Amino acid sequence: MVDPFRERVAVITGGGSGIGAGLARAFAARGARLVLADIDEEALAATSDELAAAGARVLTVPTDVRDRAAVRALADRAFAECGAVHLLCNNAGVATFGPIVRASDADWDFTLGVNLLGVVHGVQAFVPRMIEQGEGGHVVNTASMAGLVGMAMLGIYCTSKFGVVGLSEALHLELAPHGIGVSVLCPGLVETRIGENTRKLHPELRGAEPDPGDAPAIRPTVVLTPDDVAARVVEAIERGWLYVITHPEQWDMLRRRAARIERACREQLGTETAPSTPAPG
Ligand SMILES: NC(=O)c1ccc[n+]([C@@H]2O[C@H](COP(=O)([O-])OP(=O)(O)OC[C@H]3O[C@@H](n4cnc5c(N)ncnc54)[C@H](O)[C@@H]3O)[C@@H](O)[C@H]2O)c1
Numbered sequence: 001m002v003d004p005f006r007e008r009v010a011v012i013t014g015g016g017s018g019i020g021a022g023l024a025r026a027f028a029a030r031g032a033r034l035v036l037a038d039i040d041e042e043a044l045a046a047t048s049d050e051l052a053a054a055g056a057r058v059l060t061v062p063t064d065v066r067d068r069a070a071v072r073a074l075a076d077r078a079f080a081e082c083g084a085v086h087l088l089c090n091n092a093g094v095a096t097f098g099p100i101v102r103a104s105d106a107d108w109d110f111t112l113g114v115n116l117l118g119v120v121h122g123v124q125a126f127v128p129r130m131i132e133q134g135e136g137g138h139v140v141n142t143a144s145m146a147g148l149v150g151m152a153m154l155g156i157y158c159t160s161k162f163g164v165v166g167l168s169e170a171l172h173l174e175l176a177p178h179g180i181g182v183s184v185l186c187p188g189l190v191e192t193r194i195g196e197n198t199r200k201l202h203p204e205l206r207g208a209e210p211d212p213g214d215a216p217a218i219r220p221t222v223v224l225t226p227d228d229v230a231a232r233v234v235e236a237i238e239r240g241w242l243y244v245i246t247h248p249e250q251w252d253m254l255r256r257r258a259a260r261i262e263r264a265c266r267e268q269l270g271t272e273t274a275p276s277t278p279a280p281g
Contacts, residue, residue: 002136003030003031004086004087004137004138004237004238005027005030005031005032005087005234005237006030006031006032007031007032007033008031008032008033008086008087008137009032009033009034009035009078009082009083009084009085009086009087010023010024010027010032010033010034010035010085010086010087010088010089011035011037011074011075011078011085011087011088011089011122011126012024012027012034012035012036012037012089012091013037013038013063013065013071013074013089013090013091013092013118013122014037014038014065014091014092014093014142015034015036015037015038015044015047015060015089015091016036016038016040016042016043016044016046016047017038017040017043017047017192017193017197018190018192018193018194018197018226019091019142019185019187019190019192019226019229019230020036020038020089020091020092020226021047021226022225022226022227022229022230023089023091023140023226023230023233024036024047024051024056024058025051025054025227025230026227026230026231026233026234027087027230027234028051028054028055028056028057028058030234032087033056033057033058033059033082034051034056034057034058034059035058035059035060035061035074035077035078035081035082035085036048036058036059036060036061037060037061037062037063037065037074037092038060038062038063038092039062039063039064039065039092039201040197040200040201041062044060044062045060048060059077059078059081059082061073061074061077061078065090065092065114065117065118065119065121065122066113066114066117066118066121067121068117068121068124068125071118071121071122071124071125072121072124072125074125075125075126075129078126079129084133084135085126085129085130085133085137086130086135086136086137086138087137087138087139087140087237088122088126088127088130088137088138088139088140089139089140089141089142089233090118090119090122090123090139090140090141090142090164091140091141091142091185092114092118093114093115093118093142093144093194094110094111094114094115094194094197094198094201094202095157095194095195095198096110096111096156096157096198096205097153097154097157098153098156099152099153099155100155100156103155103156104205106202106204106205107156107205108156110201110202110205111156111157111159111160112156112159112160112163114160115157115160115161115163115164116159116160116163116164119141119142119163119164119167120167122141123139123167123171126139127139127171127175127180130178130180131175131178131180136178136179136180137179137180137181138180138181138182138183138237139168139171139175139180139181139182139183140182140183140184140185140233140236140237140244141164141167141168141171141182141183141184141185142164142184142185143161143162143164143165143168143184143185143186144157144161144186144187145186145187145188145247145250145253146158146161147160147161147162147163147164147165147184147186148162148165148186148243148250148253148254148257149253149254149257150162164184165184165186168182168183168184168242169184169242172242181237181240182242183233183236183237183241183242183243183244184242184243184244185229185233185236185244185246186243186244186245186246186250187224187229187244187246187247188222188224188246188247188249188250189222189223189224189247190223190224190225190226190228190229190246191223191224191225191226192226221247221248221249222247222248222249224246224247228246229246232244232246
């Protein structure tokens with residue numbers, strides 16, 4: 001079996017910091033060549049220097065993932081300079097908080113532009129070429145726990161991340177015949193500077209400065225590091241996992257959501273139509 005990392009080319013958006021930089025360290029440690037893209041050129045340079053000092057081969061491409069043409073140009077550079085792309089991590093993201101009714105047009109456009117369209121642009125620019133090159137590979141889309149369970153005060157963020165989960169589930173089915181795996185990363189709280197980075201990018205965002213009462217309804221019991229999360233992603237790529245679940249407290253939240261949907265089916269469809277066997281797949 002082909003080693004998914006050794007001498008393979010990995011493109012990581014949002015690779016300048018946080019989880020993206022963690023993925024870069026983990027993939028480089030396994031022998032991958034890196035293409036890092038980020039809107040923050042300083043962060044990109046600092047991460048790239050750190051990786052190169054440790055012996056990694058890194059190409060950096062400043063990119064705004066909201067811009068479809070810029071992401072196509074990123075793909076052009078990656079394929080031209082590295083000859084192929086095997087791992088695509090659509091990871092760049094921002095975090096916005098606050099009640100949906102108070103969100104401005106800019107809040108919606110900014111958050112959906114980065115978190116959802118950024119992933120769409122990555123898929124559009126890279127996946128057809130990955131299929132064409134015929135060497136298999138893997139796509140990792142970063143969603144969030146907020147892409148699997150709706151949460152108050154995280155409405156826009158949830159909307160963007162649910163979109164990423166839906167896209168990833170569909171892509172997983174469509175790319176299987178091409179030998180390209182798909183994983184969707186759904187972490188709880190990770191120790192990064194996402195709040196600070198988001199405010200720096202768009203200080204005018206209404207949701208960027210939440211009222212004290214607007215704190216998201218997450219009660220994390222565990223805060224992981226980007227390296228913890230990256231280790232789980234490496235395992236997901238090796239084992240072909242679709243959902244990458246990282247935090248123990250997530251299990252209970254997911255069970256409660258599944259139970260609410262199950263209850264709705266029972267109440268609305270009647271028990272006589274209930275499936276007698278466990279759900280497939
Ligand atoms: N930190 C958490 O608790 C957490 C939890 C769940 C999911 N996530 C997701 O993980 C991903 C990475 O976030 P992180 O926590 O590492 O935050 P981070 O701020 O450390 O990293 C995100 C990176 O994306 C970059 N970025 C932002 N907008 C961009 C754009 N338009 N084009 C290109 N790059 C852009 C930023 O400059 C930054 O370097 C995001 O998609 C985020 O939603 C984070």
